[in-house]
Every structure is written in structure tokens, then in C-alpha cells.
Amino acid sequence: xxxxxxxxxxxxxxxxxxxxxxxxxxxxxxxxxxxxxxxxxxxxxxxxxxxxxxxxxxxxxxxxxxxxxxxxxxxxxxxxxxxxxxxxxxxxxxxxxxxxxxxxxxxxxxxxxxxxxxxxxxxxxxxxxxxxxxxxxxxxxxxxxxxxxxxxxxxxxxxxxxxxxxxxxxxxxxxxxxxxxxxxxxxxxxxxxxxxxxxxxxxxxxxxxxxxxxxxxxxxxxxxxxxxxxxxxxxxxxxxxxxxxxxxxxxxxxxxxxxxxxxxxxxxxxxxxxxxxxxxxxxxxxxx
Amino acid sequence: xxxxxxxxxxxxxxxxxxxxxxxxxxxxxxxxxxxxxxxxxxxxxxxxxxxxxxxxxxxxxxxxxxxxxxxxxxxxxxxxxxxxxxxxxxxxxxxxxxxxxxxxxxxxxxxxxxxxxxxxxxxxxxxxxxxxxxxxxxxxxxxxxxxxxxxxxxxxxxxxxxxxxxxxxxxxxxxxxxxxxxxxxxxxxxxxxxxxxxxxxxxxxxxxxxxxxxxxxxxxxxxxxxxxxxxxxxxxxxxxxxxxxxxxxxxxxxxxxxxxxxxxxxxxxxxxxxxxxxxxxxxxxxxxxxxxxxxxxxxxxxxxxxxxxxxxxxxxxxxxxxxxxxxxxxxxxxxxxxxxxxxxxxxxxxxxxxxxxxxxxxxxxxxxxxxxxxxxxxxxxxxxxxxxxxxxxxxxxxxxxxxxxxxxxxxxxxxxxxxxxxxxxxxxxxxxxxxxxxxxxxxxxxxxxxxxxxxxxxxxxxxxxxxxxxxxxxxxxxxxxxxxxxxxxxxxxxxxxxxxxxxxxxxxxxxxxxxxxxxxxxxx
Numbered sequence: 001x002x003x004x005x006x007x008x009x010x011x012x013x014x015x016x017x018x019x020x021x022x023x024x025x026x027x028x029x030x031x032x033x034x035x036x037x038x039x040x041x042x043x044x045x046x047x048x049x050x051x052x053x054x055x056x057x058x059x060x061x062x063x064x065x066x067x068x069x070x071x072x073x074x075x076x077x078x079x080x081x082x083x084x085x086x087x088x089x090x091x092x093x094x095x096x097x098x099x100x101x102x103x104x105x106x107x108x109x110x111x112x113x114x115x116x117x118x119x120x121x122x123x124x125x126x127x128x129x130x131x132x133x134x135x136x137x138x139x140x141x142x143x144x145x146x147x148x149x150x151x152x153x154x155x156x157x158x159x160x161x162x163x164x165x166x167x168x169x170x171x172x173x174x175x176x177x178x179x180x181x182x183x184x185x186x187x188x189x190x191x192x193x194x195x196x197x198x199x200x201x202x203x204x205x206x207x208x209x210x211x212x213x214x215x216x217x218x219x220x221x222x223x224x225x226x227x228x229x230x231x232x233x234x235x236x237x238x239x240x241x242x243x244x245x246x247x248x249x250x251x252x253x254x255x256x257x258x259x260x261x262x263x264x265x266x267x268x269x270x271x272x273x274x275x276x277x278x279x280x281x282x283x284x285x286x287x288x
Numbered sequence: 289x290x291x292x293x294x295x296x297x298x299x300x301x302x303x304x305x306x307x308x309x310x311x312x313x314x315x316x317x318x319x320x321x322x323x324x325x326x327x328x329x330x331x332x333x334x335x336x337x338x339x340x341x342x343x344x345x346x347x348x349x350x351x352x353x354x355x356x357x358x359x360x361x362x363x364x365x366x367x368x369x370x371x372x373x374x375x376x377x378x379x380x381x382x383x384x385x386x387x388x389x390x391x392x393x394x395x396x397x398x399x400x401x402x403x404x405x406x407x408x409x410x411x412x413x414x415x416x417x418x419x420x421x422x423x424x425x426x427x428x429x430x431x432x433x434x435x436x437x438x439x440x441x442x443x444x445x446x447x448x449x450x451x452x453x454x455x456x457x458x459x460x461x462x463x464x465x466x467x468x469x470x471x472x473x474x475x476x477x478x479x480x481x482x483x484x485x486x487x488x489x490x491x492x493x494x495x496x497x498x499x500x501x502x503x504x505x506x507x508x509x510x511x512x513x514x515x516x517x518x519x520x521x522x523x524x525x526x527x528x529x530x531x532x533x534x535x536x537x538x539x540x541x542x543x544x545x546x547x548x549x550x551x552x553x554x555x556x557x558x559x560x561x562x563x564x565x566x567x568x569x570x571x572x573x574x575x576x577x578x579x580x581x582x583x584x585x586x587x588x589x590x591x592x593x594x595x596x597x598x599x600x601x602x603x604x605x606x607x608x609x610x611x612x613x614x615x616x617x618x619x620x621x622x623x624x625x626x627x628x629x630x631x632x633x634x635x636x637x638x639x640x641x642x643x644x645x646x647x648x649x650x651x652x653x654x655x656x657x658x659x660x661x662x663x664x665x666x667x668x669x670x671x672x673x674x675x676x677x678x679x680x681x682x683x684x685x686x687x688x689x690x691x692x693x694x695x696x697x698x699x700x701x702x703x704x705x706x707x708x709x710x711x712x713x714x715x716x717x718x719x720x721x722x723x724x725x726x727x728x729x730x731x732x733x734x735x736x737x738x739x740x741x742x743x744x745x746x747x748x749x750x751x752x753x754x755x756x757x758x759x760x761x762x763x764x765x766x767x768x769x770x771x772x773x774x775x776x777x778x779x780x781x782x783x784x785x786x787x788x789x790x791x792x793x794x795x796x797x798x799x800x801x802x803x804x805x806x807x808x809x810x811x812x
């Protein structure tokens with residue numbers, strides 16, 4: 001469906017945001033994970049045709065979207081991390097405006113989408129008075145107006161309360177049943193339960209793309225738990241990657257990412273997805 | 289107050305402004321305008337003509353003439369160029385950081401004001417440097433730098449202090465924020481221009497210190513030597529058969545007269561009044577006061593009217609449906625029209641009223657009606673090409689079919705379409721009686737729409753077009769006999785050539801904006 005071939009994006013001579021990235025994406029939820037500055041947003045913006053690759057190609061059903069952006073725009077829904085709304089515009093008018101821009105003729109669809117995101121009772125209210133969570137919901141409704149085949153969502157749960165976060169996640173998971181949903185985030189819990197695949201970026205490069213189970217499997221034997229004193233902790237902090245440190249009386253309970261036994265009393269431990277990703281990043285750093 | 293902090297803030301403010309691309313564009317525009325106003329007499333036009341005779345391009349004449357022109361421009365444009373920094377702080381969230389810091393509010397306001405004055409001085413400097421260069425090419429006497437400096441100081445000094453003070457006050461006090469503040473300043477500026485006839489009545493009038501622009505000082509200085517009732521300042525025609533006139537070389541005989549210097553000194557003192565008010569009224573980004581300002585937009589007369597007329601917004605909803613059915617640019621332009629009308633129900637009411645009046649008024653009354661419609665339209669559409677960016681929804685509009693490139697053209701089309709909706713019926717009626725006047729209207733509207741879209745896109749601010757539009761409107765009403773000044777056919781002096789010229793300029797502006805819009809930018 002979406003085929004990224006050796007995609008590079010540079011800004012000037014010295015900043016390469018995305019470097020030689022190749023990836024093939026099919027319908028389902030894909031989590032794009034990486035720390036701040038890893039190149040996730042730039043990659044999302046290239047997929048959303050906001051910017052063009054410096055080199056390489058992004059093919060959507062075989063068509064290069066840098067050369068023919070309209071090939072994807074009609075089938076694309078995009079929700080950026082931050083967006084605003086016009087003043088003096090109701091939620092309904094906001095939706096009507098974007099429906100017109102996208103050529104969506106069915107007025108009932110606007111109503112259905114507002115119901116889907118639970119804003120139908122607020123349709124006549126000025127969108128500029130919405131809370132952050134309501135704005136994100138309005139944003140997703142806007143992104144779904146044209147029934148997109150590709151939904152690109154940047155940091156979807158930023159600013160949402162736990163209940164809205166859960167609701168939002170479930171909505172994205174349902175959409176991923178038959179569409180390609182690309183979710184960019186640095187919060188692993190946003191995607192760990194809904195993403196079929198995780199693409200991990202670091203410094204503009206794709207360092208892994210696999211299922212969550214496979215990533216967890218690779219991390220087994222690299223995550224350890226140990227109970228140490230303060231002096232041992234100082235040594236371990238300098239030589240290993242400490243994932244968690246919790247003081248328990250005189251001792252400190254640690255969880256550590258390391259390819260081999262980090263200290264004598266360390267025990268192998270079942271990693272969480274976040275720990276597995278940290279272990280993977282650590283392994284990449286070690287290899288570099 | 290810690291003056292070291294004020295100095296640091298002022299320099300930072302000046303640097304922030306001067307490093308912007310828009311400043312480079314502004315400096316180039318100022319240089320181009322300054323070069324254009326010192327017109328080459330070989331072409332039959334001059335900067336100053338008195339009784340049909342041109343005035344020689346000496347240092348005193350070029351300094352006085354160019355300073356007068358600069359005062360007109362900077363007293364108006366300067367305000368709009370300076371305005372907006374505190375709104376930026378608010379939008380970026382830095383306002384809260386500044387408000388929560390130990391920095392004193394007075395030091396902050398004073399720093400901003402000093403930075404604004406420095407910025408205006410840089411623009412004035414660019415203007416003077418251009419005129420000096422022009423003097424070397426077209427001058428008819430030696431370049432006397434002291435004449436230029438003293439003239440610019442007396443004419444433009446109080447103007448710079450007042451303009452920067454107003455810009456700071458308008459941002460520091462909630463009721464003056466927003467578009468209605470922009471319009472209010474235009475009234476203030478026009479009020480200063482309204483004082484000018486008093487100068488021609490005789491000795492320096494007591495109210496003239498309130499003319500901060502400096503035009504009154506120029507007229508008072510000239511009135512002692514020439515018949516100012518027959519004077520043309522700007523790009524003026526002259527009779528080459530008449531002997532050219534020469535203004536006194538010594539500044540003490542012109543501007544540096546005791547009464548004029550005293551008047552300008554009084555102006556300079558009064559020019560500090562807005563700053564003084566700003567120091568006391570500064571909101572310090574307090575949410576209570578800044579949010580009160582936003583809420584205040586609902587209490588402003590126009591906002592109250594919009595609230596009353598809110599049911600009329602429903603009339604715009606069928607346009608959304610129509611927009612969805614139309615393909616490509618026409619459909620998206622119609623969506624922008626619908627959004628513009630839906631957010632300003634007053635516009636819908638005025639649109640309906642304009643159609644009714646255009647049908648019932650006698651033909652002779654159509655020109656003032658069209659002028660009123662165009663004035664409202666100009667204010668209405670001034671932010672059409674910037675509202676996506678102002679609202680933070682630009683990326684959403686970029687990801688829709690057509691992307692950023694089509695957005696530019698659809699916004700231009702929507703701007704023009706709104707203009708035609710307001711004036712179309714009147715234009716059709718004029719077509720039978722005065723075809724050329726009726727032709728001037730769409731030509732002028734196209735040019736204005738192109739400039740509105742291009743300037744909004746290149747400067748990123750609705751104010752750039754708004755200030756030029758209001759200035760042009762004011763000048764267009766004042767100038768009766770110049771075809772090129774009759775952009776929309778208000779006076780009936782537009783010719784086929786002037787209509788074609790404005791249409792061509794509109795096309796050039798539209799293409800320039802398109803090229804700017806296509807440049808690669810980092811989307812985030």
C-alpha cells in the first residue's frame with residue numbers, strides 16, 4: 001500500500017532529519033516510535049505530502065506521491081500534533097468547511113463523525129472554546145471526513161486525560177482493522193496494545209520494524225532486575241543502562257538493560273515493551 | 289527601573305525585528321518607494337511643484353520633500369509594522385513566562401518601545417540613504433548631510449516616538465487589541481491628516497503639536513516662502529517652460545525656525561503620552577486581562593452585532609454544500625467564501641443591504657455605495673490568506689486535495705468572489721450608464737484581491753494589506769484627477785489604460801505570491 005524507498009530528507013547541508021529510510025506498510029496500525037528529534041514528524045509530514053523527500057521515493061499503490069501528491073491526498077486523513085481552529089466557527093461549520101475542501105458531499109457523514117467522536121451534542125458550540133481533548137476529537141473527525149485509506153496521526157494522545165486517551169486508542173484500533181493507521185508517538189503505551197507493527201526510529205534512521213512480540217522476544221535476556229547498595233548503583237549507572245531505580249530501605253531495586261549479566265546478583269526479567277525498546281536503543285548505541 | 293535591562297530588551301527587540309525576512313522585504317520596499325518619489329524631472333514629473341513650476345532638487349528641497357513623504361508613510365505603516373509582538377508572545381506561551389518572571393512590567397514596556405523606535409529609525413535611515421543616493425544621481429546641488437539630518441529629525445522624530453508609543457499602548461491595553469484597534473489607529477492617523485488644512489489658514493495653530501506626523505511642520509516651513517495653495521507634493525506634473533524655483537538653502541530659514549522647532553519639541557513631548565499610558569496599563573500577560581481582551585471582542589460593537597446576527601450565519605451553510613459539489617479551485621474557493629461569511633454574520637447583513645441598495649439607488653449614488661462596500665470588503669478579507677496560519681490550522685489545509693499551492697489560488701479566488709458579491713449588482717447597473725467605470729471595478733477588485741493574498745502570504749500578517757489598503761483608500765478619495773488613483777472607478781476618472789495597468793499589476797502580484805508560496809519550507 002505505502003512503500004517508502006530510500007527516503008532521505010535534509011534541511012540545508014548539516015541537518016538530515018530522515019536518512020535513507022525504507023519501509024513497506026500495509027493496512028493495520030503501525031506505531032512510529034522514537035525519541036524527540038528522531039525524525040518521526042518529518043517522516044509523517046512527507047507521507048502527508050506537506051513536504052517532499054530530498055531523495056528516495058514514497059509510493060502509494062505504486063504512484064510516487066512526491067511527483068503526484070493528489071494520488072494520496074484524496075485518500076488521506078491527517079491529524080497533526082498541534083492544530084488550531086478559527087475563531088467564531090462552530091464545530092459543525094469547521095467540519096463543513098473541511099468537508100467542502102475535501103469534496104465530501106454527504107452532509108450526514110459530518111453528523112455521523114461528530115457522533116463517533118462524541119461531539120454531536122456540541123456541534124453548534126464555538127470550536128475555539130473546546131478543551132484540548134475535545135479539539136483532538138474534532139481533529140480526528142476532520143481527518144476521517146473523506147473516509148481515508150491512510151490515516152496519519154501525530155502524537156495522538158498529547159494533552160488527553162486517561163479516559164479520553166483510552167477512548168482515542170480504541171477508536172484508532174478499530175480504524176486499523178481495514179485501513180493503514182500510522183501513529184507517531186514517543187509514548188509507548190499509546191501503541192503497545194493496538195499496533196500490529198512498530199517502526200523504531202533513531203537519529204533519522206529506521207533501526208527496527210517488527211511486531212511488538214518480536215521486539216519483546218529480542219529483548220528477552222537483555223533486561224535484568226537486581227538489588228544493590230548505593231556504591232554498586234554508582235558503578236552500574238556508569239556501565240549499564242538503568243531503566244528504573246527504586247529505593248527500598250538501604251538498598252536500591254534496579255531494572256537494567258544490558259546484553260549480558262550486569263552484576264553478580266542480577267536476575268533475568270520479563271521486559272515490558274517500553275523496556276524492550278530501551279534495550280534495543282541501548283544495543284544500537286553500543287553497536288555504534 | 290534597571291536601565292541595563294531596558295537597553296538589553298531594546299537591542300534584543302530591534303535584533304528580532306531586523307533579522308526577519310519580512311524586514312528585508314520592508315527595507316527593499318522602503319528603498320524602492322523612496323527612489324520612486326524622487327522622480328526624474330526629465331520625464332515631466334517632479335517631487336514638488338509650485339504654481340506649475342518645479343522646485344530644484346537641492347538638499348533642502350529633497351530633504352523636506354522626502355521627509356514629508358516618509359512621514360505620511362511611516363506614521364501609518366510604522367504602527368502596523370511594529371504591532372503584533374506581544375500577540376506573538378501570547379501565542380507562543382512566552383507571555384506567561386515573561387509575566388511570571390522578575391522582570392518589571394515598566395522595564396519590559398520601555399524596552400519594547402525603545403526597540404520599536406530603533407526599528408523605525410532603521411527604516412527611516414534606509415529611506416534617507418536611498419534619497420541621498422538619488423541626490424547623487426538627480427540632485428542639483430551639493431549633498432548637505434546636516435540639512436538632511438536636521439530635517440529628518442525635526443519632521444520624523446516625534447512621529448517615530450508617537451508611532452512606537454501607540455504600537456506599545458495598543459498591545460498593552462486590552463480594549464485596543466485586535467482588528468478594531470488597527471482600525472482605530474487608522475482613524476488617529478487620518479485625524480492628524482485632518483489638521484493640515486489649519487496650517488494653510490495662517491500662523492502655526494495651537495493644535496498642531498498634536499500632528500505627530502510632521503506634515504504640518506513641512507507645510508508651515510514652506511508657507512513662509514511659497515504659495516502652498518498651488519503646491520503639489522509627491523509625483524507632480526510641472527510646466528518645463530517655467531523657471532524652476534529654489535528653496536532657501538539654510539535650514540534655519542525653513543524648518544529650524546524657532547516657532548516650528550518649538551512646535552515639534554512640544555509634539556515630541558506629547559508623543560510620549562501613549563508610552564506613559566502603556567507603562568501604567570500593561571496587562572503583564574495576566575490571563576484575567578488578556579482573556580478579558582479576548583472576551584472583549586465579543587463586547588466590541590462589531591462583535592455584539594455579530595452575536596445578534598448569528599442566526600444569519602445559517603445563510604452561509606448552503607454555500608458549504610455548493611462548495612462540496614464544485615470541483616477543484618472553484619469549490620474550495622466557495623468553501624472559503626462560506627467560512628468568511630459564516631464567521632462574520634454582519635457581512636451577510638451588509639451584503640444583503642448592499643444588494644438592496646444597489647437595486648433601488650439612483651445611478652449617481654452607486655459610486656459612494658460601491659466605495660463603502662469595497663471599504664468593508666477590504667477589512668473583511670484582509671486576514672483571509674493568513675487566517676489558517678493565525679488559527680494554527682495551516683497543516684490541515686495543506687493535506688487536503690490541492691495542497692498548499694491550491695490554497696493560495698483558492699484564497700485569491702475567494703477574496704475576489706467576495707468583492708464581486710458585494711459590488712456585482714451595482715457594477716451591472718453601472719455597466720449600462722458608465723461602462724468604463726463598471727469595468728474599473730472588477731479590474732480594481734482583482735488587483736486588490738491579488739495584493740491582499742500576496743501580501744498576506746509573503747508577510748504572514750493581515751496588517752500589511754490592511755494598512756496599505758486603508759492608506760490607498762484614503763489617498764484614492766483625496767486624489768480626484770489621476771486615473772491611476774481611481775482604482776475602483778469611484779471618481780470616474782479611470783481610463784482603459786489605468787484599468788489595464790491595475791489588472792496587470794494584480795496579475796504580477798498574484799504570480800509573485802504564487803512563486804513565494806512554492807518555495808520549500810520546513811512544515812513544522
